[in-house]
Amino acid sequence: MLLLISPDGVEEALECAKAAEHLDIVDVKKPDEGSLGANYPWVIREIRGAVPADKPVSATVGDVPYKPGTVAQAALGAAVSGATYIKVGLYGCTTPDQAIEVMSGVVRAVKDYRPDAFVVASGYADAHRIGCVNPLSLPDIARRSGSDAAMLDTAVKDGSRLFDHVPPAACEEFVRLAHEAGLLAALAGSVKVEDLATLTRIGTDIVGVRGAVCEGGDRNAGRIQPRLVAAFRAEMDRHAQEHATSVAAL
Numbered sequence: 713m714l715l716l717i718s719p720d721g722v723e724e725a726l727e728c729a730k731a732a733e734h735l736d737i738v739d740v741k742k743p744d745e746g747s748l749g750a751n752y753p754w755v756i757r758e759i760r761g762a763v764p765a766d767k768p769v770s771a772t773v774g775d776v777p778y779k780p781g782t783v784a785q786a787a788l789g790a791a792v793s794g795a796t797y798i799k800v801g802l803y804g805c806t807t808p809d810q811a812i813e814v815m816s817g818v819v820r821a822v823k824d825y826r827p828d829a830f831v832v833a834s835g836y837a838d839a840h841r842i843g844c845v846n847p848l849s850l851p852d853i854a855r856r857s858g859s860d861a862a863m864l865d866t867a868v869k870d871g872s873r874l875f876d877h878v879p880p881a882a883c884e885e886f887v888r889l890a891h892e893a894g895l896l897a898a899l900a901g902s903v904k905v906e907d908l909a910t911l912t913r914i915g916t917d918i919v920g921v922r923g924a925v926c927e928g929g930d931r932n933a934g935r936i937q938p939r940l941v942a943a944f945r946a947e948m949d950r951h952a953q954e955h956a957t958s959v960a961a962l
């Protein structure tokens with residue numbers, strides 16, 4: 713399982729750089745603009761320069777409206793700024809067809825510019841609270857739009873977590889559908905260390921965190937701490953090993 717960490721700007725990205733050996737993807741966002749809030753192009757550029765070259769930089773394009781042209785142009789902006797993972801939160805899409813239209817535009821805009829870029833179609837585990845597409849429709853939306861991964865995060869950061877809205881069995885189904893479609897499955901949403909056993913067991917490819925690696929577990933007031941990133945990674949590795957041992961024993 714890959715570890716994606718979301719700093720809110722250059723200062724925190726530098727903290728991530730200190731813990732670079734423990735993480736896999738640095739995900740630029742602007743949390744005060746929403747769960748997948750987009751940051752400025754120059755921030756993405758600066759973070760790309762600050763993070764070791766072998767670590768991919770991801771950028772969120774925002775909690776986007778159903779405006780395919782606008783979103784495609786914004787996604788290209790993120791790619792031009794140096795992000796190679798482009799994450800789109802399909803906040804304003806109420807039907808799978810709308811979401812496919814938005815993601816198809818993103819895929820074309822980004823891959824025409826950089827064919828090896830990795831496009832992530834993200835929905836929300838708490839979609840029922842905001843009226844957007846159903847979480848389990850994301851793998852099909854990602855597949856039909858030519859995206860590379862399907863993701864879930866939570867839209868409302870009020871302390872409720874991924875499994876509060878999409879229980880483990882449904883997350884397992886999400887991962888299964890993503891894999892069946894040839895995609896990676898990414899899961900996030902106030903994920904904590906105690907969720908790692910389940911996320912590992914169900915075959916999650918990427919886990920995204922912020923709060924869990926911030927001081928005091930506070931994604932807003934706390935800052936990302938390299939020692940918490942290292943500790944989170946150690947737990948991930950421990951669970952991966954335990955899981956491999958239990959599978960081998962079957």
Ligand SMILES: O=C[C@H](O)COP(=O)(O)O
Nearest residue numbers: 718901902920921922923
């Ligand atoms: O993409 C990952 C998100 O930033 C997760 O943030 P969170 O762990 O604070 O919910």
